[in-house]
Amino acid sequence: xxxxxxxxxNIKQYKRKREMNIGVFIFAIVFIYxxxxxxMYATQDRVSIYEVREGSILNDxxxxxxxxxxxxxxxxxxxxxxNYCQGESSKVKSGANVYVVSSKKMSYDDKAKEGAVPLSQExxxxxxxxxQNFNENFNTQKFSSVYSLKNExxxxxxxxxxxxxxxxxxxxxxxxxxxxxxYRAPQDGILVLDSDGYESLTADSFxxxxxxxxxxxxxxxxxxxxxxxxxxxxxxIASEDWSVLxxxxxxxxxxxxxxxxxxxxxxKDSESIWADFSIVKKGAEYYGKLDYxxxxxxxxxxxxxNVELILEDERGLKIPRSSVVEQEFYVVPQEYITxxxxxxxxxxxxxxxxxxAVFQTADIYKxxxxxxxxxxxxxxxxxxxxxxxxxxxxxELSETKALKGxxxxxxxxxxxxxxxxxxxxxxxxxxxxxxxxxxYNYDHIAQEGNSVRADEVVF
Numbered sequence: 001x002x003x004x005x006x007x008x009x010n011i012k013q014y015k016r017k018r019e020m021n022i023g024v025f026i027f028a029i030v031f032i033y034x035x036x037x038x039x040m041y042a043t044q045d046r047v048s049i050y051e052v053r054e055g056s057i058l059n060d061x062x063x064x065x066x067x068x069x070x071x072x073x074x075x076x077x078x079x080x081x082x083n084y085c086q087g088e089s090s091k092v093k094s095g096a097n098v099y100v101v102s103s104k105k106m107s108y109d110d111k112a113k114e115g116a117v118p119l120s121q122e123x124x125x126x127x128x129x130x131x132q133n134f135n136e137n138f139n140t141q142k143f144s145s146v147y148s149l150k151n152e153x154x155x156x157x158x159x160x161x162x163x164x165x166x167x168x169x170x171x172x173x174x175x176x177x178x179x180x181x182x183y184r185a186p187q188d189g190i191l192v193l194d195s196d197g198y199e200s201l202t203a204d205s206f207x208x209x210x211x212x213x214x215x216x217x218x219x220x221x222x223x224x225x226x227x228x229x230x231x232x233x234x235x236x237i238a239s240e241d242w243s244v245l246x247x248x249x250x251x252x253x254x255x256x257x258x259x260x261x262x263x264x265x266x267x268k269d270s271e272s273i274w275a276d277f278s279i280v281k282k283g284a285e286y287y288g289k290l291d292y293x294x295x296x297x298x299x300x301x302x303x304x305x306n307v308e309l310i311l312e313d314e315r316g317l318k319i320p321r322s323s324v325v326e327q328e329f330y331v332v333p334q335e336y337i338t339x340x341x342x343x344x345x346x347x348x349x350x351x352x353x354x355x356x357a358v359f360q361t362a363d364i365y366k367x368x369x370x371x372x373x374x375x376x377x378x379x380x381x382x383x384x385x386x387x388x389x390x391x392x393x394x395x396e397l398s399e400t401k402a403l404k405g406x407x408x409x410x411x412x413x414x415x416x417x418x419x420x421x422x423x424x425x426x427x428x429x430x431x432x433x434x435x436x437x438x439x440y441n442y443d444h445i446a447q448e449g450n451s452v453r454a455d456e457v458v459f
Contacts, residue, residue, distance in 0.1 A: 055318030189236030
């Protein structure tokens with residue numbers, strides 16, 4: 001039998017050739033790029049942005065002041081129970097009924113209250129108009145207007161109250177049937193129903209101890225109070241002129257010695273009033289004297305007032321001090337500025353090779369009253385020769401001056417804008433708004449001026 005022939009098959013395994021997967025390659029590149037971007041973002045210094053807004057800086061000094069006035073104490077002409085025909089802080093005329101003295105207390109019953117005198121229609125209409133104007137024009141930055149309206153309303157009701165008071169006293173005198181003596185004002189003035197012993201103080205006679213509030217005592221006078229003959233019944237303030245004395249240290253007195261008038265704010269009602277100012281020296285002590293010629297009636301019953309001297313109250317654009325940097329600029333006469341090319345961009349004529357005149361754009365960063373402009377050294381190099389338009393006159397760039405400014409980043413890159421500083425505090429400047437090459441409300445600037453450079457892309 002024929003044997004079967006065994007055939008062997010030799011199978012060789014070849015390495016398989018790998019094909020590049022372009023998708024994986026692109027993904028790897030993108031992934032690496034994202035990692036690098038995140039690392040760079042996390043490690044780089046980011047520019048903090050500050051939005052410019054309108055604001056103010058108030059530089060003031062607060063003092064506890066001693067009030068002196070032209071005031072006279074009127075003593076009671078007999079002993080008994082006193083009742084007043086006029087209300088506190090009322091304006092009284094010479095000869096007007098001020099108070100009555102009776103041998104016994106007067107009875108204040110409900111009948112007298114029913115005779116209250118209401119505001120007249122004219123007074124009501126006036127108050128309604130004032131209130132409407134207040135509502136339409138109220139500004140939170142001028143809160144003192146609230147107190148002004150309050151005083152106007154209070155004065156209107158005070159007038160009506162005085163009429164009621166007089167009517168009530170007359171009715172009680174008629175009903176009592178007892179002996180009652182009426183006393184009249186010896187002169188015109190403001191009626192004040194208290195006394196404190198300081199009425200005779202003047203700018204010449206006051207002493208340091210008079211500022212000590214711990215020893216101050218005031219006696220208030222009121223209806224049906226028992227008074228003794230020749231004791232204070234009331235006092236009259238005869239003039240609208242009044243003064244406030246404040247204690248100063250020597251350094252402050254020297255700083256304020258050049259002031260002849262100053263804006264003040266009375267803490268009692270936040271009212272702002274201008275006052276004449278002078279320095280008074282007594283021995284080694286210094287005092288400030290604030291002289292007023294109005295608003296006395298609002299403080300007629302006050303001997304001490306907290307007064308703020310508003311030495312600086314500037315409004316403008318409020319920016320951080322950290323935003324302000326200094327940068328050098330070339331100072332060039334304005335007649336060298338021209339426009340050229342196919343646009344209205346400002347620039348200068350520069351002497352090029354062979355003495356030819358070439359127009360080069362140049363941004364103006366400031367112009368002055370003496371017709372000088374400031375050009376950036378980033379656009380022009382030192383030694384560049386400028387040619388005056390329509391003239392053979394030339395000048396070489398050399399003179400530089402520093403300008404204070406900030407970096408405006410409204411367009412995503414840093415642009416220098418000069419600022420005019422009006423006032424400053426520890427953290428902020430108030431700068432002028434509306435400068436041709438300056439800042440405007442709602443502009444965005446670099447909060448840290450030293451963190452960026454001119455023309456640097458910020459975002």
